[in-house]
Amino acid sequence: MKIVESGKKLYARGLVKGTSGNISARIPGAEMFLIKPSGACMGKLNPEDLVLVDLNGSKVRGELNVSMETLVHAAIYRARDDVQAIVHTHPPTATAFGIAKIEILPLQIELVTLIPKGVPVIPFEKPGSEALAKVVQEKIADYDAVVLENHGIITVGPTVEAASKLNEMIEEAAKVQLSVMILTGGRIPSLAELEKKFKMQNYIE
Ligand SMILES: [Zn+2]
Numbered sequence: 001m002k003i004v005e006s007g008k009k010l011y012a013r014g015l016v017k018g019t020s021g022n023i024s025a026r027i028p029g030a031e032m033f034l035i036k037p038s039g040a041c042m043g044k045l046n047p048e049d050l051v052l053v054d055l056n057g058s059k060v061r062g063e064l065n066v067s068m069e070t071l072v073h074a075a076i077y078r079a080r081d082d083v084q085a086i087v088h089t090h091p092p093t094a095t096a097f098g099i100a101k102i103e104i105l106p107l108q109i110e111l112v113t114l115i116p117k118g119v120p121v122i123p124f125e126k127p128g129s130e131a132l133a134k135v136v137q138e139k140i141a142d143y144d145a146v147v148l149e150n151h152g153i154i155t156v157g158p159t160v161e162a163a164s165k166l167n168e169m170i171e172e173a174a175k176v177q178l179s180v181m182i183l184t185g186g187r188i189p190s191l192a193e194l195e196k197k198f199k200m201q202n203y204i205e
Contacts, residue, residue, distance in 0.1 A: 011043030037064035090152035
């Protein structure tokens with residue numbers, strides 16, 4: 001089960017602590033997805049504990065309660081047919097960028113294809129709320145990764161592995177950007193400057 005494997009990796013790599021964060025995957029050909037239950041640790045997930053949920057966020061099957069951010073996951077699946085998996089974590093450095101309201105930029109060449117427009121910060125809304133689901137749904141139409149102010153990050157992808165890898169890459173990008181800002185006293189290139197340097201429009205070949 002890919003959700004269980006990826007959850008263990010994300011936990012082992014420190015992207016989530018305790019029972020924080022959540023992970024889900026769409027059921028191919030069905031208007032449903034599997035999600036981590038509420039109160040479960042990402043590092044110790046059991047396949048039988050995952051909860052089956054419809055695209056409105058209502059539980060279809062499962063003994064445990066649905067994850068706190070199930071409404072956000074459902075809203076993303078409704079908005080993006082291409083998204084097959086969603087990962088939400090609270091990694092320390094990327095989360096700090098959300099608190100500082102500084103977007104994470106594709107400063108390294110390896111990030112250009114992953115986050116060509118950077119990773120925007122979504123203004124704070126209460127965790128688990130319809131309001132949070134709405135603002136994330138609007139933003140995720142244009143981005144595969146977003147930072148939630150004072151909260152954490154969300155990444156999406158065509159597979160659980162891809163969404164998880166992107167999640168790890170965002171935390172690494174945040175660490176590098178923080179180091180650059182320390183070295184330069186906060187100066188970083190703009191997205192326009194990066195586009196010019198990397199010629200982002202033509203990079204994907
Ligand atoms: Zn969270």
